[in-house]
Amino acid sequence: MNPDDIASYRTVVLEGCDGVGKSTLGEHLSAHHGFTMVHSPRTPDHLDLASRYRTILAWDGKILFDRCFISELVYGPLHRGRSRIDWSQAIDLAESVIERSGVLVHLTAPPAVIRRRLLSRDGEAVGLEDISALVTGYERVFATLADYTHVLTVDTSLPNVPLTG
Numbered sequence: 001m002n003p004d005d006i007a008s009y010r011t012v013v014l015e016g017c018d019g020v021g022k023s024t025l026g027e028h029l030s031a032h033h034g035f036t037m038v039h040s041p042r043t044p045d046h047l048d049l050a051s052r053y054r055t056i057l058a059w060d061g062k063i064l065f066d067r068c069f070i071s072e073l074v075y076g077p078l079h080r081g082r083s084r085i086d087w088s089q090a091i092d093l094a095e096s097v098i099e100r101s102g103v104l105v106h107l108t109a110p111p112a113v114i115r116r117r118l119l120s121r122d123g124e125a126v127g128l129e130d131i132s133a134l135v136t137g138y139e140r141v142f143a144t145l146a147d148y149t150h151v152l153t154v155d156t157s158l159p160n161v162p163l164t165g
Helices: 003-008 022-033 049-057 069-080 087-099 111-122 128-145
Strands: 011-015 036-039 063-066 102-108 151-155
Touching: 003 022, 011 022, 011 069, 022 036, 022 063, 049 063, 049 069, 049 087, 069 087, 069 128, 087 102, 087 128, 102 128, 111 128, 128 151
Parallel strands: 011 063, 011 102, 036 063, 102 151
Antiparallel strands: none
16 A cells, blocks of 8 residues: 555544554645644643534545554543543544545554554553554444545555555
8 A cells, every 4th residue: 555545635633543554644644645633642631622623524635543542442442431422422523434435444553563653652551451442443444444445544554555764
């Protein structure tokens, strides 16, 4: 897969656990293909998460999400015991991405590779068990979303995926 192939979409959602290459790919696509990059940090609990993403999806132009509503379906249950996005909202948002000529991109890699990247980047990383739970969580969420919309899955550990640097 050539990352530049993703540039033909008007809306791109890059998802996967920390250390998988979302920001690196997002920065490349933003710099070379005119995407407005939206990095989605943790949204305060009192804000309506689904409405936040609906508002962003109403923007004009090319939008690239470096993490968004999908991560709430993974990290929420693992870190807080629940997600602030329900499946109905997630499917609605995924369909809104597709209606905007968009694509959901599931970036993944083996847990050991992700852990090495995190250690290299941050000097610390959670254990392999935690990373494995995140990788499995993303696999399950994307398998469900794939019943409703197209999902592009990319293993960023493969040598032909230039996501480093």
